[in-house]
Amino acid sequence: MRWALVKVVVAVTVMVVLAFAVPLGLVVREMARDRALTNAERQAAAIDPALAITTDRTQLERAVASTQAGADGRIAVHVPGDGGTAAGAGTGASAGVEIGRGHATGADVAAAARLGKAFTLTVPGGYALLQPTAVDSGFAVVEVYVPEADVTRGVTTAWLVLALVGAGLVVGSVAVADRLGTRLVRPARRLATAARDLGRGDLGVRIQEGGPSELRSAAAAFNSMADQVSQLLANERELAADLSHRLRTPLTVLRLNAASLGQGPAAEQTREAVAQLEREVDQIIRTARAQRTAAPTAAGCDAAEVIRERMAFWSALAEDQGRTSRTAGVDRPVRVPVPRAELAAALDALLGNVFRHTAEGTAFAVDVHNGDDTVIVLVSDAGGGIGDPATALRRGQGDGGPGSTGLGLDIVRRVAESTGGDVALGRSVLGGTEVRLRLGLRPRDGRGGRGHRVSRRGAGLTTRWHGAARTASPGRRSARANGRRRSEP
Numbered sequence: 352m353r354w355a356l357v358k359v360v361v362a363v364t365v366m367v368v369l370a371f372a373v374p375l376g377l378v379v380r381e382m383a384r385d386r387a388l389t390n391a392e393r394q395a396a397a398i399d400p401a402l403a404i405t406t407d408r409t410q411l412e413r414a415v416a417s418t419q420a421g422a423d424g425r426i427a428v429h430v431p432g433d434g435g436t437a438a439g440a441g442t443g444a445s446a447g448v449e450i451g452r453g454h455a456t457g458a459d460v461a462a463a464a465r466l467g468k469a470f471t472l473t474v475p476g477g478y479a480l481l482q483p484t485a486v487d488s489g490f491a492v493v494e495v496y497v498p499e500a501d502v503t504r505g506v507t508t509a510w511l512v513l514a515l516v517g518a519g520l521v522v523g524s525v526a527v528a529d530r531l532g533t534r535l536v537r538p539a540r541r542l543a544t545a546a547r548d549l550g551r552g553d554l555g556v557r558i559q560e561g562g563p564s565e566l567r568s569a570a571a572a573f574n575s576m577a578d579q580v581s582q583l584l585a586n587e588r589e590l591a592a593d594l595s596h597r598l599r600t601p602l603t604v605l606r607l608n609a610a611s612l613g614q615g616p617a618a619e620q621t622r623e624a625v626a627q628l629e630r631e632v633d634q635i636i637r638t639a640r641a642q643r644t645a646a647p648t649a650a651g652c653d654a655a656e657v658i659r660e661r662m663a664f665w666s667a668l669a670e671d672q673g674r675t676s677r678t679a680g681v682d683r684p685v686r687v688p689v690p691r692a693e694l695a696a697a698l699d700a701l702l703g704n705v706f707r708h709t710a711e712g713t714a715f716a717v718d719v720h721n722g723d724d725t726v727i728v729l730v731s732d733a734g735g736g737i738g739d740p741a742t743a744l745r746r747g748q749g750d751g752g753p754g755s756t757g758l759g760l761d762i763v764r765r766v767a768e769s770t771g772g773d774v775a776l777g778r779s780v781l782g783g784t785e786v787r788l789r790l791g792l793r794p795r796d797g798r799g800g801r802g803h804r805v806s807r808r809g810a811g812l813t814t815r816w817h818g819a820a821r822t823a824s825p826g827r828r829s830a831r832a833n834g835r836r837r838s839e840p
Contacts, residue, residue, distance in 0.1 A: 352539065353532035360528035361521060368517035379509040387502045388471060388480060391495040394420040395469075395482035398428060398493045402484045406430050406491070408448050415450055425496040427451035429460050431489040454496045455479045464490040478502065538562030542569055545577075554581045598632050652691035654726060654790075655681035658717055661698045665706070672711040680719030687726050687790045688770050697766040701730040701786055704760075709734030714781060725772070728788040731779035740776035763788055 398421075401414035411428055415421035430448035453460070454474040463470065463481035467490055471480050477498040483490040538561050548556040557577060558570040605625045612618035658681050669676050687694065698717075705715045715732040737743050744760060763786070764774050771791035779785030 353529065353536045356532040356535070357525055357528045360524045364521050364524040368520055372513045372517050376510050376513055379513075380503070380506050383504060383506045383509075384502045387497050387504070388478070390501075391420070391478075391480040391497045392469070392482065394418050394426060395480060395493040395495045398426065399482075399484050402428075402430070402486055402491050402493075406448055406486055406488070408450065411448065411450050420495055421451070424452065425498075427453035427494040427496075429453065429464075429492040429494065430486060431464065431491065451494075453479075453494050455481060455494055460492050460494070463492050534562060535566070538566040538570065542566070542573060545573060549577055549580070554584065602629055602632065651686055651688045652694055654685040654687045654689075654694060654728065655683065655719060657691060657694050658698060658719060658728070661695055661702065662717060665702050668706065669715075672706070674712060675714040677714075677716040678718070679716070680721065681717075685719055685721050685726055686792075688792065689766055689790060693766050693769075697763045697788065698728075698730075700760070700762045701788070704786075705730070705732045705734070709783065713783070716781065724792045726790045726792060728790070729779075729785055730788070731781050731785045732783040733779075733781035734783035736778060736783050737776055743776060744774065760786075766790075 397418045398411075398414055401411055405411070411430070415426050415428060418426060420426045428448070428450040430450075454476075455472060459472055459479075459481065463483050467483050467485075469480065469482045471478050473479075474496070477496060477500075480495040480497065482493045482495070484493060485491075538558075541558050541561075545556045545558045554577065557574050560567045560570040560574075562570075602625065606622075606629070609618065609622040609625050612621060658678060662676065662678055666676065702715075702717075705713070709715075709732050713732055713734045715730070718729040718731070720727040720729070744764075760774065767774050767788055767790060771793070772789035774789070775787045777785045777787065
């Protein structure tokens with residue numbers, strides 16, 4: 352905005368300066384020419400009294416020398432003879448008088464004498480003023496030579512002054528426009544900065560109202576919006592805490608029932624699951640009641656470790672259902688800017704979809720591809736695929752309508768978009784569905800935009816199935832089911 356305002360003011364000022372300076376410069380040049388020619392006319396008029404009295408050479412030379420132009424050798428006098436001819440024109444009559452060195456041609460002098468009026472003509476190096484004066488023998492012509500330097504004297508200086516004045520006006524207009532732009536831009540920058548901080552989670556940010564009335568109104572609206580957002584979030588936290596408190600009663604019943612199961616692997620795992628659920632509820636309550644006004648600190652985790660952990664969690668159920676599974680790219684650390692709990696929840700949502708929407712015995716795989724600024728997690732299965740990926744990815748309301756319920760792929764989507772990534776559905780090499788979770792490794796700039804897309808072909812993201820189908824024996828499957836089987840999250 353500031354630069355645009357400066358450009359507009361510069362353009363307008365330059366046009367105004369040109370509109371006035373160019374005509375004024377031409378007027379100055381014409382005035383200098385008129386001044387030089389007027390001075391020449393005065394010099395020629397100074398010879399007229401002498402010509403009216405006498406045509407004697409000596410007297411005329413004395414009169415010419417008494418003038419400034421004559422002293423400089425710029426006046427010539429052409430007096431015709433008795434026969435109307437100039438000096439040396441003939442022998443039948445007395446010859447005319449020629450004083451000084453003329454610059455005009457004889458034809459021009461004769462034309463001036465014949466017409467009986469003064470005029471100016473261009474000669475080499477300047478101009479010549481021919482002034483005819485009546486004498487006894489006809490018309491004598493006084494020629495005054497005006498050099499080009501006299502005609503243009505002072506014009507260059509005047510033009511330079513005009514240019515400096517024009518440049519000063521342009522610079523002054525730029526300074527004024529810059530000051531005006533600063534008054535406009537500064538409140539707008541404050542508004543943009545505050546909006547960016549609010550988007551990053553700083554709920555305590557507010558704007559000092561200032562600048563033009565429109566920007567003051569925008570600042571007031573922003574402050575009101577921030578207050579409402581803070582109040583809404585506080586209400587949501589209280590609601591989440593209240594709902595979590597309501598879960599304590601059924602959790603207490605579950606804990607008492609689990610305590611009555613006695614000893615054994617299944618009883619121990621049940622009690623462990625109830626304890627973990629209680630810890631999760633307590634964590635939800637503490638998080639909901641925490642009043643955080645500063646932007647959340649960046650958290651990250653090792654995606655390979657989380658994938659290995661979640662695959663181990665789901666492996667018991669997979670073996671119980673006769674599913675073969677495979678992981679790739681998890682043999683080395685892969686850091687991602689996502690909290691561990693959020694990435695685990697996203698993976699559980701993706702793996703849970705495989706178990707819920709594919710038949711028992713369907714193979715699945717999880718692949719990790721680590722790039723310079725992107726980490727891609729591929730969850731593939733050999734099921735029947737998704738007929739309408741666009742509908743599956745559409746954000747739903749959880750009311751049973753078409754699109755996402757808001758509890759599965761929406762969780763994955765939020766994790767991806769928090770890093771500037773995205774989620775895509777496609778056909779896997781196993782023949783079923785492939786969910787691509789792309790996580791950006793660079794911090795977002797606060798504008799809410801998504802990161803750039805990465806070509807799967809160029810990044811070498813083709814998933815390959817290397818493992819053969821494994822069929823566990825019934826005895827082994829039964830032992831696994833009794834010892835390691837866990838409930839689906």
